[in-house]
Amino acid sequence: MSTTTLPLKRRGLDYKKFLANNGALVGLVVLCIALFIATPDFLTAQNLLNIGIQVSTVAVLAFGMTFVIVAGGIDLSVGAVAALSAMSSGWMFASAGLPGWIALLGGLFVGALAGTINGLANASGKLPSFIATLAMLSVARGLTLVISDGRPISTPAEVSFLGGNLGPVPMPIIILVLAALAASFLLNRTVIGRSMYAVGGNAEAARLSGLPVKRILVTVFALAGLFAALAGLLLAGRLDSAQPQAAAGYELDAIAAVVIGGASLAGGLGKISGTFVGALVLVVIRNGLNLLNVTSFWQQVVIGLVIALAVGVDVLRRKTRSS
């Protein structure tokens, strides 16, 4: 067989490829079927809309995180940056008196800026991304409190619109879809996106091949910051206010979504579609446990087990396939 050299049959390749790229999908489907059997409240149009809305924040954060993890880094600051961006936006509107849409753009800018600083600290300052972004987590959360004096700030109508409806469709779902398309386009079709895989796979080989590794890393973190800002504004829109403690701890959810979605913290692997499935797994578990009225202490136990199982199903599947 080893004779074939070049072009290459594609037997059922797409189906296999899809499953390989979306391992946790199997886990998600199993989870949904179980919930469908367990409670009639799960598979209702309203509940599915709820899930769509609920997944939006974590998924958007996780899309940004996907860039970082694909490129071999980690970003612990996304939750804090989300809060800082939304709070800055609220402040620009409420205290600085800027027009709502400028405040909205300003919030996005703050997120991208924080991400750029992460990227520079990592790429030029040679700080491990874990440390650079841990520092940013603390700084951004602190600044959020400073700006707000610990109080929520209500957001301009433009931001609240992000949390509302466009006709019958909730805006968070629209934004989620747009963010997914944009992230996936960036990662799959653009030079910078493809370069992220190379940098995460072997940064030295990428550098020697002439890829601008530093610039790529800065872009990666800037994008993570921008997506975090979008998630933060989305959240503020849903809550009609920027909260000083908004999105606290979400970084772990975002990383978990990316990893459940098939990426490796070692870098070089990851897909937006996988990340989306990973975020859905996390949200569907919580939604389902609420519907089933599992008591909140046991809920955490069950969440842990289901996360392990959802990823475990994928591991098992891969094992079976390869043998």
Add this chain to the structure above:
Amino acid sequence: MSTTTLPLKRRGLDYKKFLANNGALVGLVVLCIALFIATPDFLTAQNLLNIGIQVSTVAVLAFGMTFVIVAGGIDLSVGAVAALSAMSSGWMFASAGLPGWIALLGGLFVGALAGTINGLANASGKLPSFIATLAMLSVARGLTLVISDGRPISTPAEVSFLGGNLGPVPMPIIILVLAALAASFLLNRTVIGRSMYAVGGNAEAARLSGLPVKRILVTVFALAGLFAALAGLLLAGRLDSAQPQAAAGYELDAIAAVVIGGASLAGGLGKISGTFVGALVLVVIRNGLNLLNVTSFWQQVVIGLVIALAVGVDVLRRKTRSS
């Protein structure tokens, strides 16, 4: 210059080696000098004792984390496992009516058991350690709440003793020192300790060299669980009670301590002495900011900046040396 080729001279090698292994030490020293100048309260015998006590929990957690990170993994569950161990110990004493010392040992056992489960999930179940331990974080925190019904349980005298004094010396400091010696001994002198570096540095090479990679990984996580239990009991001893939310979020502190101490999340690198310095950096910052009464909002900003600087100093130092 370019003349030396082969046997590489050792000019002041040990001094260099020490610094190379303890990079953040420079950062710590700078930090201490700054605090010494800023406030007379810093460099008092009492305050140094306070720092010793305050660093004990995080440092013991971080020692356990060092094994995991050296072996190329990550353990997000240490904080939750610490709480579960202490709570189990309290429950064994208060509800099951077991003798205090059995409750103490029982607590340690629970921690090691949780760690072993992490290890098995990672090594045999092939779950990425991030996912396996994230699941354990959720499960252990949930079980802690279930056991305690959300209320603190007071601990037996044997556990409280861990938080007390032995003559003039605080027990947490004694335990800290013993834990550091044990961890460092394990990592440096034993075969399993050295094998952890091999597994983290190049798992494939370790496997091809006949090392029992799975067994090593299970041991690594079991040790992390055991150290977490010790930290949890120490904390409970200091508070005379096991708290359901004890050590929440400490996993990030523990990981940060290890990374500040010079380890890499890619595995294969790390030292107990470095981790200790890393933990001290975190605790000294917080102690200093309390002494200086920096307002709580700004405190977080400053903590972030100092973490970045402490590690940055090391990066700078290495740059200067190599050029």
Add this chain to the structure above:
Amino acid sequence: MSQQPLVTLQNVGKTFGPVTVIKDVTVSVYAGKVQVLLGENGAGKSTLIKMMAGVYQPDAGHIVVDGQTVTLPTTRAAEELGIATIHQELNLVPTMSIAENVMLGRMPTKHGLVDRSALRNRARAALALIGLDVDVDTLVGDLGIARQQLVEIAKALSINARILILDEPTAALTRHETESLFAVMTDLRRRGVGMLFISHHLDEIAEVGDTVTVLRDGEFIAEVPASTPEDDLVKLMVGRNIEDHFPRSAGDVSQATEILTVDKLTSAGSFSDISFSVKAGEVLGIAGLVGAGRTELIRAIAGADRYTSGTVAVRGRQLPNGSIQAAIAAGIGHVPEDRKGQGLVLDASVNDNLGYATLAATAKLGLVDFAGQRSRAAEVAMKLRIRMHTIDQSIGALSGGNQQKAVFGRWIIAASTVLLLDEPTRGVDVGAKVEIYELMNAITAAGGAILMVSSELPEILGMSDRILVMRDGRIAGELTAAEATQDAVMTLAARDVDEKYE
């Protein structure tokens, strides 16, 4: 051979998913003999020996050790039967010391603890066997690739195996180290150790081998004595004759313009005061011993490392210090010495790996030219005869030689006119070497210039139009193609090598 073999792979087969890599092959190793495996890149040599080493389990056939059928589920099981392996790809832990790497999995203990002095002593003894004299506390990650290879060899030697498998141990070595290794092999043979040896250096076969098993496309082709003439071996291996192993067709460059000009280039600690130029149509070879600083020089020219002083210019235009992108824009293509660590993204596809250097240049509006990249990659893969299952498979699963061709191919696609080659044919089979040499010819014929570092003297002598010899980070001398002989080069390279070793 009436004697019972130490180990036999009996009618073994191996498949990876849909790909059959080994089909019904039998090969034996006898005490005191060196069995050679010969085959093109991707013929299945490494796969075959991995079954003997306990890395892979055969899908068909069985393994016989001392007349008993055995299974080797782990490397440890193989080691317990006295089988030690030097793998083609280095299997070292970069963050650990040489001593610990040599003794990995077999740490000496005292009272259950690592016995550090025994550890160092045994590691030193192992290094001494192959004449590597470095501090055993040095981290392996700080060593160049050649010394890492020596550590890997020392590691296997220290096992005191009855059966030693050597998968291309000489690929990264210069003649000097190769001779030390052969001396050890001769000694082992005398002591009754059976060996299985793989190399693409045909001259080495007669030197150390007893019998040769030839594989082609995973199938057994022939077993012949090691004294078989090289040409016959080549024919068995590739199925055709190779007329000229070094088909260098140099033109007259006396009137040609200088393409690459290096002036007083110095990098503190690595090399100093290096000046030379390469003209259009010329191949300049750089010879030297391991550690002479050749790799550092090449990396500095390529922009991979910063230098302290001096200048590098391409076609008269000075390149900025430490800029790989500027170098590439000026037409430079750099094939690094460590393909695994520096050349390839192992988890990425062959297609992606071939295209990295041209990703940005061929993009439109920042969007990747997928179709174009793919057709260019396919074309070059075909031209270089890269043996693979599909162009979308991860490059880590290709055989070593085919990986090397892919690194080369990246710069062919980029149409580089100044190639900096660091051990360009390491691990490449004779047939493919000639293909690479033809490509070098094509590039020089089109007015390009090539700077080639190689530790393979025949390659340096056969392909260079001019040879610089480096020693201790300086240029020790220059030879024209006409004056260059192995002796002349070695004399310049190693003039006071003995003093240096102590």
Add this chain to the structure above:
Amino acid sequence: RGGGSEASGTKIVLAVSTLNNPFFVELRDGAQAAADEAGVQLNIVDAQNDSATQANQLATAASGSTKAVIVNPVDSDAASSAVNDLLSAGIPVIGVDRTVNGADLNSLVASDNVAGGRQAADALAEAMGETGSVIHLQGVSGTSASRDRGQGFEEGMKAYPNITVVAKQTANFDRAAALDVTTNLLQANPGATGLFAENDEMALGAIQALGSRAGTEVAVVGFDGTADGLAAIEAGTLVATIAQQPAELGKLAVELAIKAIAGDTIEKTVPVEVVSVTKTNVGDFAK
């Protein structure tokens, strides 16, 4: 457990901000007891102090067969849009412990945190003889409980010109954090004679840090009236705590919810006493 009474089929959702704190555990217990007694099903969801999680949970509640919702908002502002969605779907919403700003709740059962903060200032001042220096331990930055209590305390302190607040630091409502922070603050302010903690958990951590000085040289005042807090008052280490009656809050909320489902008219606000508990009246509260 909530499932006990399918007979009536009435499902009430209690959305609580967190159950990681004894205060809310007691609130939950009070609510559960009242639900059991009335034979209704009580589903309890825990937002773990995250406003967005709570919004998700409220939305999920709206899609089920829920008859009424009791909400203990993580943040009073952040809950409004989710609560308004419930109200416009015709589901009655009762607030408990904290109000929901910008929503027309059917009823609110609460104690007043700002007033409680003022009472804490008075209790502390009295114990200190209206003179001395005070350390103020704050809760999680940015939470309404911390904000309101801090605000009330500062307002209350203005009446005592001879008392100065020498340090104000956060200990995150957490006992262990309070132990370390208090230790550090005492280092810089060895002369402090009073300490206000925005909850009992922090007060207990501070007492641990003070050791034998607690209750003798340094007066400590907490907030909540948890079981451990009351025990500390009896032991003399805690001077006072501002007791809320969480079980009572939970019980009243469920009773109001049942009335609202039945269509009865209910009071818009049901105040629950916040009591300064000291050694003199601790006997009335012991649990």
